[in-house]
Amino acid sequence: KNMSTYAPKGCMAAPFTPFTKDGKDVDYSKFKSYADHLQKLKIPHLFVNGTTGEGLSMTMEERIKTAELWMQQKDKFESILLHIGTGNLKDSIQLASHAESIGVDGIACIAPSFFRANNEESVVSYMKEVADAAPNTPFYLYDFNIMTNVYISVSRFFDLAKDEIKTLRGVKHSSPQLPSLFTGMREHRGYQFMMGTDDQYLAALSLGSEAIVTSAFMAPYFNKIIEAFNSGDLEAARNAQEACQKVVNVRSKYGTGPQSFAVGKSMMPMLDLDLGPVRLPLVSLTSDLAEKLQSELKAVNFFDWVKV
Amino acid sequence: KNMSTYAPKGCMAAPFTPFTKDGKDVDYSKFKSYADHLQKLKIPHLFVNGTTGEGLSMTMEERIKTAELWMQQKDKFESILLHIGTGNLKDSIQLASHAESIGVDGIACIAPSFFRANNEESVVSYMKEVADAAPNTPFYLYDFNIMTNVYISVSRFFDLAKDEIKTLRGVKHSSPQLPSLFTGMREHRGYQFMMGTDDQYLAALSLGSEAIVTSAFMAPYFNKIIEAFNSGDLEAARNAQEACQKVVNVRSKYGTGPQSFAVGKSMMPMLDLDLGPVRLPLVSLTSDLAEKLQSELKAVNFFDWVKV
Amino acid sequence: KNMSTYAPKGCMAAPFTPFTKDGKDVDYSKFKSYADHLQKLKIPHLFVNGTTGEGLSMTMEERIKTAELWMQQKDKFESILLHIGTGNLKDSIQLASHAESIGVDGIACIAPSFFRANNEESVVSYMKEVADAAPNTPFYLYDFNIMTNVYISVSRFFDLAKDEIKTLRGVKHSSPQLPSLFTGMREHRGYQFMMGTDDQYLAALSLGSEAIVTSAFMAPYFNKIIEAFNSGDLEAARNAQEACQKVVNVRSKYGTGPQSFAVGKSMMPMLDLDLGPVRLPLVSLTSDLAEKLQSELKAVNFFDWVKV
């Protein structure tokens, strides 16, 4: 693997993890059809076992098996970036080591949200231990401060981490602060700053971000934004971002914060691909609410956008 | 005045209010020279008595006198938007009425930060009373949630305010959330969404924002960003935004939150225009710190940018 | 006045400010009957123009006039502590000076909530300027961090303020953190730490706080808590605190944060003393909601408690 050149561009989709009806087990039978679906959506890259995938609600065994099953679908994608962050260092080290053994293209790690690091130094120390367990695999920080409540300067993280973490390649910047993304990008050329918030992608593009990580079904919006932006048609890009924003605004009526991921998963059956419920403490939408959501999504043309 | 067409474009500068050495009085002798300086910086519009101007640290008498003195300098600018927000409704009503009497181009009003409104409805009710006191003057909401801790949906404010506030023209959106700015702009065409955060202007431009309100001395950066962006030279726009970001990052080492305005004012003597101290509870930089700040600003070429 | 011995004990009531029906003016006709009502409730001390009194929603002229009218009722109370905090230093200095001229027993000052101080030093500097304008009047810090968003260490404030503010006598500690109150009390003997949150008074008593500042109509609860606690009947004190807590819990259903003061004022007509509406951005309860509130208050025996 050429560490210094791994740099996924464009749309990276974060798949949900298919669960059985009672939510108790991963539904291993769904990976192939889901991968086919994603391929049809023209999604080049996957971000596996992240927040959308409810990685942190899965057991170690499930994390490992799920990673392996996605790797079996690898030929349908350009690359797979595996999230190996958990609530504790030892588990993440084990997942990092496993990730390297199965040949993922890169790993990403989030900081724990319970024992929250209180400065960049301790995040670097933590991430170094994780990254060192996969010495031949590109490493990404997964920064998502509104979920973890760990608020650090991403740019300062890179200042400190560059020498410490040999495999450091970039960050999945799901924290919404664009000046943090921008400062990082400009001060740390050569590293990759991927945007992780759906409703700020055009803005991030204008600042120079090369990749966006998003719920898989939003890919058509971002492919359009990228295409329009790159061809110089700013108004078309704004229209696509507005269409995306409308979906975000509709979704936010049905759940915000962590619960927004439950809303997202509730949209899969509307795309004829039931991936099961979310796991507690997230709560799947009732069928009544799901129906209302569907009709609101229809009103903003969501289903036309994501038709494949 | 043609209410429906007032729409300042490009750079709107928020001047500091000149205070006497002990901070106890407005230094009325400085307005002319300061206005000349601003004119040289090619600043088309002024936002008077806002946060940068420490409007909320001034007495009613000072607010009124300062507004009048800026109006005497009016011929040097395309327009003057006057902030008439205070901590209480009656004072703001009085200032709104005075504003109309002196012929400002528009007024803006912030929500109180002590008795914080807890929904959009009460903000609309409050602003309606203020706007009605200046029935022939374009009205702008001044939304700055990180200062007031009043968090509302700006878009919903417009939904409700459109019919209630006849003079409604737009918002000075100093709250940093871009999706709020963008949703507002797209859902409420015809109203004006002015961005008020220095470090997100390129992003706001890409989304379609037509005006930025900023500390006066940052105008050269924004004039450059606008020019480069409009001519399609995105990399030049990014470089200018990066240069601006560097200034923001340097400043933030010397004071964040409300204190950042004290840091800004401490920069004026470096531009050969001493506008006096800030008022408590803000604290002016010690001369030692101001010296360090100056040398850091020099290192990021600030003084080359703002040379007039 | 003997500065070093002013130390109101027991219940200090914060009266609402009577407004006319449209909320536009202070209703100066109500002060006498309201004072009589308060006297019947056996309230020894008044805290005038504070948060309950919507001091920060009043103009300077109204603040001054209201202070004077309460002073005309002075013979019905042991002491009157006047809040002279505003959004800006100059206004507070003027109010402090006026307060001394009319002979109040003490003054209290809150820190501005818009230009928020970012450390204890700047709060001390600010308060010193205010206190110095009333050099013969006992001075209290009014600390209420959940309203102002100014979070300081009260104990550290006293460390720094002791030598600076000659008239310093204590703090109205409306911030809810008891360890802050307790640390302050123990480290700064001789100063007075008055508790300002209804639902923690028994706890504050057990820690040694000698006075509580509360909405006037809650006085009977606190008189009972104090009496039971002092006579060693802890279970009776708990029962009274529980009765108080029930009122707090009912009220919180109708409005929290700043809006809770609107709920309180809506309770006055239920006590046959209509003091008018609250001022925007607070919103008075609709008559429907007020009726529901009344019936919930009845269910927790509020009207039996406050019968005079």
Next chain:
Amino acid sequence: KNMSTYAPKGCMAAPFTPFTKDGKDVDYSKFKSYADHLQKLKIPHLFVNGTTGEGLSMTMEERIKTAELWMQQKDKFESILLHIGTGNLKDSIQLASHAESIGVDGIACIAPSFFRANNEESVVSYMKEVADAAPNTPFYLYDFNIMTNVYISVSRFFDLAKDEIKTLRGVKHSSPQLPSLFTGMREHRGYQFMMGTDDQYLAALSLGSEAIVTSAFMAPYFNKIIEAFNSGDLEAARNAQEACQKVVNVRSKYGTGPQSFAVGKSMMPMLDLDLGPVRLPLVSLTSDLAEKLQSELKAVNFFDWVKV
């Protein structure tokens, strides 16, 4: 086991988990000597694998083994309450089931901090699944909102949980809001509300809380507070709480929030019982800082208090 009568009273100590020097493994050799030490401190109850014990930084295997080793020391204590909360439901279910199999006196469970529940209903659903895996073991909610950022009404949790969770016995209330503790206690007689914040114990006692969960070495302070309070010597109780507060204040200079647990563990070698480092992202104090801490602790007589 008599579910309805398990109700530990007085001091419940939360032991640290001994780690090896490099922090990589649990140091299983230390449990006996540590248990002896705790016994000498006259600690009746243990709260194992909680926040102090860094339970959430341990692997499943370590959690299980540690629980078993503490159970081997069970004869030195009146009861052992085992924390089985993790970041995800399946792991907590497994730990609950194991807990019952080894005969702990009770289990407690915290809500996940990454996928944060957004209402009481989902916390109840989550906890029910966990509790049902140990159908013969008393169950406690572990509410610690400043660590998890899950802010619920504890009282409403009990309203909803009473019928759902057959084994519900109480709450370890480490959230600092006393009105929440008090409302819960009064509205839900028969359940147990244990206080979990060192610096509010006297206050909680006055409100009627029967048990406190604390870092083990603070037990002498609480034993004294309880004894003095029960014998009616309030001033002695305040003095002991003040002595405790001084330790809290000293500790807070060396680390706040999650890092405060690192400071606590750094105090163990000062008591001649080195339990190893904390785990990343917490950071053990440098020896320099530990020395300074020790001398500050000496100055507030900590070592006299905890001498056994």
